[in-house]
Amino acid sequence: MTAGDAAVIVLVSLPHAAAIAGFVWPSRAVTVSLISAATLMAAALVAMHAVAGYGAWRHDVGGWEAPLGIGWTIDGVACALLLLTAAVGLAGSIHHAAARVRPSTAAHDPRYFWPLWLFLWGGLNALFVSADLFNIFVTLEFVTVASVGLIALSGRLAQAAAWRYLLATLFGSSVYLLGVALIYGRVAALDLPFLAQALPADLVGMTAASLVTIGLLLKGAVFPLHFWLPSAHARALPPVSAILSGVVVAAAFYLLARAWLGPFRELLTPAAGTALGLLGAGAVLWGGLLALLQRHLKRMIAYSTVSQLGFCMLLFPLAAAGATQLAWTGAMVVLLAHGLSKAACFLAAGVIVRHHRSGRVDALGGCQQGIGLAWFAFALAAASLVGLPPTGGFVGKWWLAQAAINSGAYPWLALLVAGTLLTAAYLWRVLEAAIRTGPPDEARRPAAIAAHREGAPATPSDRGMMIAALGLALGAVAVGAAAPPLAPVLSSAIGVTW
Amino acid sequence: MLIYLALASVLFVIGLHGLFTARNLLRRLLSLNVLTTAVFLLLVVIARKATPLDPVPHAMVLTGIVIAVSTTAVALALVERIALRHSPEPEPSASTRPGEEDA
Amino acid sequence: MGLVGQVFDALLAIALVWLAWQATRAADLFRAVVSFIVFGLLMAVAWVRLEAPDIALAEAAIGAGATGALLLSALDRLAPRRGRSWARVWRADARTWVLWVPAVMALAGALTAAAWQLPAPGLGAVATGALEQSGVDHAVTAVLLNFRALDTLLEIGVLVLAAVAVWSMGPAPAASAPVMPSPTLPMLGRTLFPVFVLVAAYLLWRGSHAPGGAFPAGAVLGAGGILMLLAGAQPWIRSAEHGPWRAILSAGFAVMLFAAIVGALAGGAFFEYPAAIASHAILVLEVTAGMSIALLLFAVYLRGEPHPAADTDRQRC
Amino acid sequence: MNRVLITGWFESGRRLLDAQHAGLGLPLRLVAYCALWWILSGGEGGWLWGLPAVAAAALFNPFPPGARWRLRWSELLLFIPVFCGLSMRSALDVAARAVHPRCPLDPVLVDYPWQLPDDGGRVFLANLLNLMPGTLCVRIGARSMTVHIIGDTADRLESIARLESRIGRLQVAA
Amino acid sequence: MSWTELVGGLLVIAGMPFFILGTLGLLRFPDVYTRLHALSKADNVGLGLVCVGLGIQSGSPAMMLKLLLIWVLMLVASATGAGLIARTALARGIRPWSP
Amino acid sequence: MNQVYPFLAAGLLLNIVVGLVRILRGPTAADRMLAAEMFATSAIVIVLLLAFVTGSFALVDVALIFSLLAALACVTFVSRAWVALEQASDDAASGPPPGDRGDTQ
Known part of the structure; x- marks a missing residue:
């Protein structure tokens, strides 16, 4: 067993083991979780190092080869997403541990946060390495149940949102599974790299591809199937929102990309690519517009997720037009930068909302004493979301733009520009509100809240939460620096046909 | 076998219809279960058409059934809490729609 | 069975379609749930017809047993308001009929057509070929606990997760004792308990060489647990002390995970059992998987944390 | 532990x-x-x-x-054919009523006071009645049970009494 | 055809009318109590005949006993179930139908 | 004899289909529940007949599980569901069979 294999096994099994420990011994859960979060981060780095050093590899689970057994593919993209999960997971763990929610005041039952959180993490890790369509279904369900549990934790208002999320994603999984069943009936294989060689582009293939795509679009909340996302993401606890918006949604896109550039490569005609791209365009514009119209900070950030994932969808038309490699690296960098910065936004927003005791955008002005760091993290993350150089968002969008230029697909370039402007507009609204000295309409705030406008001085707990957010935001910036040298690693993906 | 394939498609469509038109939360859950069963049926028919009989889809369906029970249980627990919230009266109703108010 | 078989299948299909329609559309919520339970019952017959006895066993226990109990129990919280009368349902549906029927026909037809063209090569031969090294004689068990053991691990994980998620939503809503006690219930429980235990053990034993195994065994035992609970058995999971029960609930998952890691440490891949001990390993996994499926179905049925735990347990963690 | x-x-x-x-x-x-x-x-x-x-x-x-008594095995073995015969009769009885064009039913609720001393035997009798011709136990009380009879009330009550004494003979007090 | 097969088959066939008549009773009888009569009596005898018939046909004592076990379990379930439903119905104030 | 069994199985299935009317009509929840009980018995017989037709005796275990769990739905219904279904009989208006005065009077 090589160090890389060991790292992957740790990545898949440690979160589950820690989750069980947290469930069985609730009083030790924080310690166990923080230690395993740090270990997982280290393991993700080891795996990334192994891929960068020796290239991608396969791990046949149980020692059974492809058509019969389940395979894991550990390649650059998978490792990048494992690393993203580890970063968001670690920051979220620190954030939640620092928040010190008192059981008496908590809307949720704090004993169950850690098991659910770690299970979600483990499910995501298993998802990113899996190369087996049915195993992916199981991990998707795993992630769904964990997410629903976490959303429902934050009180009664969130339960309705959790319900809608559950129904939408379960429906998505059923449709996905139908597609998988058709594929299995056609070629009797479930392994993605195997299917990339074997799946013909006939009627069955097309039906299966569209079913798998619809299922994943639902799970990824891609326009117009995004209806469940905003309230689910806005009502959860900050770390939960962070991992849902930053990683869970990205997982669906990741699978979509692997499926379309792998088994469905021959089906990715310019028409199909354009259709998927148009969905992305709709997401960018409609999500951006709605984000602009939101009054609540967390809802705005949630709609921004819908919008930003639209950029990633440009991968498909650009790949269909021939600029596959550049579009792939660009979309993946956007995905990573978005994950980090969106998680940073949610974590920072958690501190900001707590400080101001209100989530309304126009109530965020006034004294910011003590939460300057949170605003700094938010601003950095916003810069990456907009795509200002030298952030990760900039690099990703730049590559997407280059791919558009190289393949002569200028309408997509226009969309990139429009989306960027829209992003800048809605994020500026928030920052502008923060800079204002006082809320514009004093009367709109309840008296009790107005009395607290001065805000409390930062406590150690706030500081821990802010540092977690800042770490992620800095990570989003760092992606910008790290992406160009790591581009070849990012485009090492087993089973993807360029 | 054709008849079971047709059955799977029809069940799928019934589930789809119920999922989109039912107002009641429990009914939507039932529709979803019907939908999932349709997919399982397709898998088993595929296993049956193969020679020799293919055990892999059978295992997949077994896994799927257990997962479906788990998700149904979680969904039911959620539905109950939502119904409880919307009508604290002695006769809680599941058909109340969740509100749109924000946190 | 020839023509009679065709007639049988057609009747089964008609009944299933009608029941599915009732389950999703019936005006009365209870009628919908009962239709769904009968739907599960007849699905088991359909699995029998499709030569999938393993699935039939699991469906008989889960579909007609555990899911039915879950749904019926949920009804006591979700009492329907006055059901709409048939006429009104029909009228309200008239609009959707126009809209839906063509779409429905097209979709169902396309799906059937696509599925009918499947050559369905299958992995039967491959699985049979690998059976000798798998440590068991029954192909489905080999797939579940050896070839695709990772799926099974994660699926038991989903069950654990579901139990955690359900418990996290708050204390169990209803008292576990039946609302209307009857002296016949304990007698029923006492009579059936040994049968449940023996049948579950029997199915586990069968699993290594014939249809059966951890899934149906766990489902039967879990459903049996629900029945015992309803019949008024002292709940095994008690207040403030479900500490060990949490350990027991997650034991199956933990053991499987442990086996997987040991396989990796022994120099192979994740979940790779050395061929010499494969059958023993599968035996252990089968028992733990069956036990945890049973316990977790039972835990999930409680619809909430069994009892609010003592304060010491509730401290911030 | x-x-x-x-x-x-x-x-x-x-x-x-x-x-x-x-x-x-x-x-x-x-x-x-x-x-x-x-x-x-x-x-x-x-x-x-x-x-x-x-x-x-x-x-x-x-x-x-539940029950603090033991079975008398010889009686139990003798009871099995009796039970089968009575089951068959009850099924034929119900079947005859179902096919009859006018469904000849004359349902009454009758209170039947227990003769059996203990709980186990009573529950057994109550369950058994559900399988016997024309009777259905609808209430188990402390002193009596209520039986739903779909016709020939006098005969049925008599057969309940016979059944009860039979069950009494099945058990030996410990 | 051996005599076990013949006897078994005849018993199985003899069981069928009970199911049909049970359903007839289920459809024709006027209230829940009378329907319980139809259900708990006719169907169980039908099942008993089928089990005995198939058991004789199988020729193996273990199989025969297993089929009888199925029958006994069903007897227990349906006697208890019928009683429970009837008792609950009465407790909920559903009055028996009378001509 | 085995050649007759498919016919019997089909006949029993038809019997179930006809019996579904009771689930549709009700009128009380108890009627629906007992109809479901009846289907369990018929399903057991169908499965047993199929087992003897195809010679796969594993199916006898399916019937065994059916019979073991037949009481479960009924017990759940009586102890949990019916309490809340007070007005379940109110859809008696949707078409009681003639002569049905079940719970009025």
């Missing part, structure tokens, strides 16, 4: 020693469960699995033993 678990084990141990209070004595129960296993396994063995299961079934029954 946890207190509940320990109490549980203790409970089982106590029951083991206290076997004469059980409906069937423990050795008898073990034999019965072994027989059940043999039936289930189709006579193929598998005792490595069967014996632990038999032990678990005998020791962990969560219900307290």
